[in-house]
Amino acid sequence: MPYLDILYQDDDIIAIHKPAGLLVHPSWIAPKKTPNLVYSLKRYLRGEPVYTIHRLDRATSGVIVFAKKKEVAQALNAMFAERKVQKTYLCVTRGFVPEEGVIDYALKPIFDKKADPLADPDKPAKEAVSAYRRLGTVELPIPIGKYPCARYSLVEVKPTTGRKHQIRRHMKHIFHPLVGDTKYGEGRHNRLFREHFATRRMLLMATELSFEHPTTGEMLTIKAPVSRKVSELFDQLGWQGLYPAPVERTERQLEALAGAIDDDDSFELSEDSD
Template identity: 30%
Template sequence: MPSKNMLPKGQRRRTVKPQYRATRGVESPPPPVIPILDIDDDAEDSTHAFTAAPEAAGLRLDQYLAQAIPDISRARVQLLIEHGQVRVNGQPPKAKLKLQGGEQIEIEGAPHPPPLHAFPEDIPLTILYEDKHLAIIDKPAGMTVHAGSGNAAPGEVDERNAGTLVNALLHHFNKLSQVGGELRPGIVHRLDKQTSGIIIVAKDDSTHRKLGEMFSSRELEKTYIALVHGRLTKDSITIKLPIGRDLVRRTRMTTRRSADSEGVRPAVSHVKVLERIHSPHYGDFTLVEVRIETGRTHQIRVHLQALGHPVVGDTLYGAPHQIGQPPSTLSLDRNFLHAARLAFTHPQTRKALAIESPLPVQLNQFLANVRTDKRPI
């Protein structure tokens, strides 16, 4: 459910629950299906020419190409356009060019970037547990777990391929599992970039596969701490809302698509209230513990937003950029979401493990500020 902070000023006392309930399970009109282009990505020096499909009418150029070329991101399309590798009707276009359908489009070189390769980087790591089979890391907020696609030439360092958890792991450990491929050695599961806390790393393929099976069968107990906007009235609640990709804003997930839609998967989160905080200047907050049974993309953030209580700092899902009124405002450049505890049976030794990670200093300080209504100087 949308946060009240997303409503226009003057209307934030109005409840948004009726509108949310009225649209739950109602599918938005499906976007037009864009025909896939068959482009030979091996021909580095060739020019790929094609005609924009009629279904492209009304779409931006970058939007159309990102949908028409398999496995290419919109950011990559924009980079090709910026580098002058795209022409429309013989002219260099802007990414925001609105198409009518039928335009002659040319792309010079291979649209897809060459694959990135992870490399060791001397980045400090907090290791909570380690043996010959696995390691458990306390990941800081702001660190990406692994790189995505990039456009670096072989042997070159792409900044998007640097500073990741994988880079640090390759420096600290002699051996990591290869089940996830060259770009994700050792990575069994992920945490969002702006989420901190516990993550497991596999050192060998056997451990990796067994951990993967344990995640799939929900044999690990994962507990998070989050601070959300507003006051949760119930002491505990179980959220069983399926999650799928938002068809309009593709960087977001949503609970508003019907459960039988393509790509929508069941998700279960158990929320327990730890503390309710009222700050006269900053408003109401609730500190919660969240235990998840499933591990969907953005699951906790999406489920809490669906309740109308977005995670503090999570502007993607409706949290305000600033809290309070100028000149005394607070802000958080990360999500107030921390993977605090992980309990499981070791897949090789069968030993019971329960690993905990304390709240980072930044989150403790933010929490202290809202508890005491302390205002920045």
């Protein structure tokens, strides 16, 4: 049975560990009644209001924060807009990424023609900045294309702006696309991970958010470990100790986390979803 993995909660905000493959909101691109995080969260809060502050792509897992009060939502939205929230992501890229660097490459806004048919497709590119550092590398004795081996990097990324698909587009820009990214990545590398590691998901995870609590003023850091399956994959690649490992939970903790879902719900959340 699926559950809400609550990372932090108080009277003002709630932070959830979103699994890969789960929509944040209902979407016209998904069949009707496709599970979404906001729906489950509203059920958990028993009809109390919930305000979206930021989003994660469907294929991205990790920490996402919601507000429980309108004034708190306004304060958090201002923090994101003013770049007062520090965001940390973990990803796997093709090739050996340089040890560290900053990608300062403006990105054009992405509009959905069906969702927003009146949007101007010719809007100029906006500032987009992502700092990154390489945590680990691996060379696999698996031929790919004209190369006898396949090389990959484990990378930490801290974006200071929040453009749509920013990390995915920035890593592609420096010729190191994300593994599992079916839009900006490379099919042969995605296939390698499917065939050799049974990994179908995009390997991008929001692992940490740090910001000043809008009510108490205290600095708050919320962390999301990688899933068990991702942890097993990273261990296979020799990256033990380089990533936030999953937290072991007791049966009682798992039962407590299941508060938003009734027993008759017929869907499951799969981190293998694209």
